[in-house]
Amino acid sequence: MDPFDFSTGTTNPETFPTDALAQAAARAVQAHAVELNTYPGRLGHEGLRKLMAQREFDREGVRLDPERIALTNGSMQAVTLVAEALCEGHDDIVVMEEYCYSGTIRAYRGLGIEMAGVPVDGHGMRTDALASTLERLRSAGRVPRFIYVLATYQNPTGHVMPRDRRMELLRIAREHRCIVVEDNCYGDVHFDGEKVPALYALDDGPRQVYLCSLSKIFAPGVRLGYLTASSPDLFDRIVDRRFDAGPNTLAAAITAEFLEGRLWEHCEMANQALKAKRDAMLAALEAGLGNTCSWSRPPGGMFIWVRLPDGTDCARLEAIAAERGVSFSQGSDFHVDGQSGPYIRLAYGFARVADIHEGIARLAQSIEEAIGHRAHP
Numbered sequence: 001m002d003p004f005d006f007s008t009g010t011t012n013p014e015t016f017p018t019d020a021l022a023q024a025a026a027r028a029v030q031a032h033a034v035e036l037n038t039y040p041g042r043l044g045h046e047g048l049r050k051l052m053a054q055r056e057f058d059r060e061g062v063r064l065d066p067e068r069i070a071l072t073n074g075s076m077q078a079v080t081l082v083a084e085a086l087c088e089g090h091d092d093i094v095v096m097e098e099y100c101y102s103g104t105i106r107a108y109r110g111l112g113i114e115m116a117g118v119p120v121d122g123h124g125m126r127t128d129a130l131a132s133t134l135e136r137l138r139s140a141g142r143v144p145r146f147i148y149v150l151a152t153y154q155n156p157t158g159h160v161m162p163r164d165r166r167m168e169l170l171r172i173a174r175e176h177r178c179i180v181v182e183d184n185c186y187g188d189v190h191f192d193g194e195k196v197p198a199l200y201a202l203d204d205g206p207r208q209v210y211l212c213s214l215s216k217i218f219a220p221g222v223r224l225g226y227l228t229a230s231s232p233d234l235f236d237r238i239v240d241r242r243f244d245a246g247p248n249t250l251a252a253a254i255t256a257e258f259l260e261g262r263l264w265e266h267c268e269m270a271n272q273a274l275k276a277k278r279d280a281m282l283a284a285l286e287a288g289l290g291n292t293c294s295w296s297r298p299p300g301g302m303f304i305w306v307r308l309p310d311g312t313d314c315a316r317l318e319a320i321a322a323e324r325g326v327s328f329s330q331g332s333d334f335h336v337d338g339q340s341g342p343y344i345r346l347a348y349g350f351a352r353v354a355d356i357h358e359g360i361a362r363l364a365q366s367i368e369e370a371i372g373h374r375a376h377p
C-alpha cells in the first residue's frame with residue numbers, strides 16, 4: 001500500500017468504533033436470533049429502515065415511510081438495481097454528470113448502457129447543458145431512462161449544487177418527464193456552511209428516486225445503503241428487480257444497534273476528524289501548488305478535484321508520484337467516456353493528517369517534475 005494514499009475514498013480509519021461496535025454486535029445477535037434465522041424479505045431489517053427514515057427526516061424534514069425504504073448491499077447495489085429496473089435492454093441511455101463516480105460509470109458500462117455526459121462547473125451539473133442534452137436526445141427520438149445526479153459533495157469534484165440550480169434541474173426533468181435518480185452518498189459528510197436540501201425534498205412529483213449509504217458516515221465494510229422512490233409504482237418497479245433474497249440482516253441489525261440514539265453524535269465525531277484532514281490538505285496544496293494548479297474547496301464529502309497545468313501527462317505523473325509513495329486517482333477514471341483531461345482526484349479521508357502534509361509536498365514535487373520544471377528551470 002502507498003504510504004501517502006490519496007486514492008482510497010473511505011472515511012477515517014481512526015474514528016471506526018471498534019469496541020462499541022463489538023458490544024453492539026453481541027447485543028444484536030442476542031436480540032435478533034429469530035430474524036437471523038429467517039430470510040430478510042425485499043426491504044430488510046425494519047429497525048435500520050426506521051432509523052434511516054429518521055435520518056432523512058432530521059436532514060430534510062421529509063417523512064419517509066420505512067415501508068418505502070429498501071436496504072441494499074451498499075448504495076452500489078441501488079445504483080445498479082435502478083438501472084436494471086429502468087432500462088429496457090435496447091437503446092438505453094442515461095444522462096449524468098460528465099465527471100461522475102467511477103463505480104457508477106463502470107457498472108453502467110457493464111450493463112451496456114450508453115451515458116450522455118453533461119458538463120459540470122463549480123456548482124455541479126450545468127442545467128443549461130442538461131436542457132440542451134435532453135433537447136438533442138429528444139430531436140433524435142431518444143428518451144433517457146433517467147438523469148443520475150450527485151448534487152451534494154459531488155464525487156469526484158466535491159462541488160455542491162445550489163438550491164436555485166436544483167430547482168431548475170427539477171423543472172427541466174419535469175418538462176421532459178424524466179426520472180431523476182439522486183445519489184446522496186455523501187449527504188451527511190458536512191463540514192461548513194449551509195446544508196442545501198436534497199432534490200427529492202424539493203419536488204413532490206412522482207419521478208424521484210433517492211439513494212443513500214452508510215459507507216461514508218459509518219463504514220463501507222458493512223455494505224449498507226438504501227433506496228426510496230416518490231411513487232409506490234416506481235419503488236415496486238425497482239425493488240421487484242432484486243433477486244438476492246434481501247439485504248444482510250446481521251450487518252443491518254448490528255449497525256442499527258450501534259447507531260440507535262447516536263447517529264448524529266457519530267457523524268459529528270467522524271466529520272470533525274475528516275474536516276481536519278480536508279483543512280490539512282487545502283493548506284498543503286496552497287503551500288506546494290499555489291502557483292501551479294487550482295482545486296476545489298469542498299464544504300463536505302471526501303474529495304478535492306485538482307486541475308493540473310494544461311498538457312500535464314497524467315500517466316507520467318502517476319508513475320513519478322508512485323516512486324515517492326503517493327497515489328491519487330486520475331481524472332479520466334471519472335469521465336463518462338474515459339477522456340483524459342488535466343485533472344486528478346485527491347481523497348483525504350484515509351490518510352493521517354501528518355501524512356497529508358508530507359504526501360502533498362511530495363505530490364507537488366512530482367507535478368513539477370511531470371510538467372518539466374526541473375528540465376527548464
Ligand SMILES: Cc1ncc(COP(=O)(O)O)c(C=O)c1O
Nearest residue numbers: 074075076101155185213215225
Ligand atoms: C457517489 C457514490 N455513489 C455510490 C457509492 C458506493 O458506495 P457504497 O456502495 O459503499 O454505499 C460511492 C462510493 O464511493 C460513491 O462515491
